[in-house]
Amino acid sequence: MEIPSTPYVAVYGSNSGDWRDGIIAALAAAGLSWFAPSDDGWATIDASNGDARQAEIDALVAREHRGMLGASCVIFHLARRKVIGGVPTGETTLALASRCELGFLAGRGIRTFAHVAPDVEGRNYLWAQMALYPGWMTRCASLDDATARAIAFMRSLALKSGGAGAA
Secondary structure, eight states, X not given: OOOOSSOEEEEEEOOOBSTHHHHHHHHHHTTOEEEOOOOGXXXXXXXXXXXXXXXXXXXXXXXXXXXXXXXXXXXXXXXXXXXXXXXXXXXXXOOHHHHHHHHHHHHHTOOXXXXXXXXXXXXXXXXXXXXXXXXXXXXXXXXXXXXXHHHHHHHHHHHHHTOTTOO
16 A cells, blocks of 8 residues: 555554454545555565565565654554454464554654553553653544544544545
8 A cells, every 4th residue: 555645544553453444444434544554565574584684674664654754643553462353363462563663653743542452561651651742642442432533633634724524
């Protein structure tokens, strides 16, 4: 997927299932552009070959950061358990790269609506970090909450600029 040239919501977070699907459907129904950094280039990169494929990783990460930097706001989700179609797969993740991205968003002042699942290790630290930046980091109770807040935010931007989506 290409990074949109119009204002958009970026959808970032852990690789923990198909959680992005519902958010993308809600954004599309609201008439909003979106960007999710999913890229097939990651499919064959793992701990055993990462060093040899560093140049590819550099390009993938650069694209992901362009997607965050260009977004009007970000919906961010961090989960420990991988869930597909509402069913836990039994797989888990520490989501270390996603944790780095959340820190990047906080440090860059990018408007972010974040949900951290209750079973994520270190969640209290992440919640405390977000609380330090109330002007752009919002802790959300659920993905639905984060999505609703992002849609409202985008509509408020459209109203301020008199642009599309002001309805």
